[in-house]
Amino acid sequence: MACTPWPKGRKLVHLDLKGAPPRVEYLHKLIELFSQLGVDGLLMEYEDMFPYKGELQLLQATEQPAYSREEVLSMQEFARSKGMEVIPLVQTFGHMEFVLKHRLMWHLREVPQCVGTLNPHKEEGVKLVMEMLRQIMELHPGLQTLHIGADEVYMLGEGEDSKLWLASPGRTVEQLYLSHITKVAKAIKEAWPHVTIIMWDDMMRSMNQDTLKASGLIGLVQPMLWDYTPNLDVEKTVSLLEKYCSAGMSDLWAASSFKGSTAVYTCVTNTQRHVDNHLQWLKVAASLSAGVNLKGIAITGWQRYDHLSVLCELMPVALPSLAACLQTLIHGQFSAEAQSKVTEMLGISSVEVEAMEKTSAAESSFPGRRLAELIVELNLLLNSEDVRFFESNMLVRGWLSPYHRQRMMVTPLISMQIHSQASMYLEMLQRMTEAVKEEMVRLYPDTTAQEWIEQHVNPVMAPLQRITEDIQACLKEMVP
Structure with a gap:
């Protein structure tokens, strides 16, 4: 109306x-x-x-x-x-x-x-x-x-x-x-x-x-x-x-x-x-x-x-x-x-x-537009089910449970597959986060960029990092 x-x-x-x-x-x-x-x-x-x-x-x-x-x-x-x-x-x-x-x-x-x-x-x-x-x-x-x-x-x-x-x-x-x-x-x-x-x-x-x-x-x-x-x-x-x-x-x-x-x-x-x-x-x-x-x-x-x-x-x-x-x-x-x-x-x-x-950087647009685009893109990845619920996917739950990690008894082939997936996501997140940070510090104090990343990115990256580290430790015990 x-x-x-x-x-x-x-x-x-x-x-x-x-x-x-x-x-x-x-x-x-x-x-x-x-x-x-x-x-x-x-x-x-x-x-x-x-x-x-x-x-x-x-x-x-x-x-x-x-x-x-x-x-x-x-x-x-x-x-x-x-x-x-x-x-x-x-x-x-x-x-x-x-x-x-x-x-x-x-x-x-x-x-x-x-x-x-x-x-x-x-x-x-x-x-x-x-x-x-x-x-x-x-x-x-x-x-x-x-x-x-x-x-x-x-x-x-x-x-x-x-x-x-x-x-x-x-x-x-x-x-x-x-x-x-x-x-x-x-x-x-x-x-x-x-x-x-x-x-x-x-x-x-x-x-x-x-x-x-x-x-x-x-x-x-x-x-x-x-x-x-x-x-x-x-x-x-x-x-x-x-x-x-x-x-x-x-x-x-x-x-x-x-x-x-x-x-x-x-x-x-x-x-x-x-x-x-x-x-x-x-x-x-x-x-x-x-x-x-x-x-x-x-x-x-x-x-x-x-x-x-x-x-x-x-x-x-x-x-x-x-x-x-x-x-x-x-x-x-x-x-x-x-x-x-x-x-x-x-x-x-x-x-x-x-x-x-x-847009391309040359196009006229509103102040901060580039940062807005980068945040939207990164936010999409941070909230994608594959990344956010990585620990709940079938391979991780089936072959890399807390039980397996504690005993360092894993299936190397599957663990390597999980590792490569987690690493790929980590790499994407790191690359996009770097771009966001670079743009953010042009508009805001460095401390704002640091706080924003600690708030939105780190909690999603931490489990992925933990998984890659655990797999590396397990493979040392399992693979000559």
Whole structure:
């Protein structure tokens, strides 16, 4: 079904830098492409890639250097020259893993075993958050809008301080959440009165209007309702947005997804899944009452589910998905016209990255295309049954079982056949991995390539390597 195009407001693309932070030259190429695709703002989640200084310097990444102050400024300047606003996203309550993982910050956790949630009772915690924000503001001259995160505040109310606070009659975990966010939002407004504050909405979904109204948060923040699922519940989402509006928060945002929300370890993006998510969001936008002021949509591209989880798909394999999602919003449907616009703009034969034809390097195409092609090709081999389930094939199970290997009693002819098969796969994997690595380090830090290979390739290669080594050892015992 065709909806009307996305009604109004800004189309932001979320750049999640807590994993696979692009090299600055590649970041500029991406921003250039985004502007061609019709993006008018960037939601920048720097995490440990921001050049914090002074006492906060320990928050900087150690795997690879954080962006320099000059790089952060030049990136903004370049984005602005393309008509894009840069909106930093700084977590201030939940998902503070990159802060609270440091031993010096352990005492600021809500509970010891939850690395993400800040203890809302410690004044030092609020000071820390405000110092992070101050440094962000300082390095974003002329900043108009700020996103303070505040999603998925796990284990809230479980800490000793919180239990004490909740022991007073009439106090709830909802109030505890709202009081911290209100305190932070008020402090921001006091320091920078002109700044618009956005926050994730999920912790407020189950709250009633009266609780929200009584929080003191009304007029301070604009909730951003996120849902990345292809089968998003339109009715439920509309009623949530209407609830926030009735509580006095009529300026609202939506958040969809173009990558990083399928499974925590996904390697290649499925465009249709993300297009379906945007088709549902179009239905939501078309069903809202006039009172709801939809400020825009953030199309999120998660690089990790959280600071301590594995890498999701890298940007190059997700660019066809991003282009398709934007065209879906612009056309109000994913029509043939929308699809041909994507294939034309990116110079590809299919909107699905797995189905696009390979090109010669000379052809103009989207930034990172060569890496996308190599990842798709390698991923296909990594997931082929012959390779992934090599240990389950008939010859291995029949003539090279753990029993045989332990006793070093094998049939040499069959073992040599297995060895030659395993070696062939290993050689192919090594060759393709080398090509991926070579291309990846042109766009990303070396550590990203290393992590990606350790995550996706090594677990598949290890059993094959083990088999070849075991066979060699057995043949030494069996063949003169």
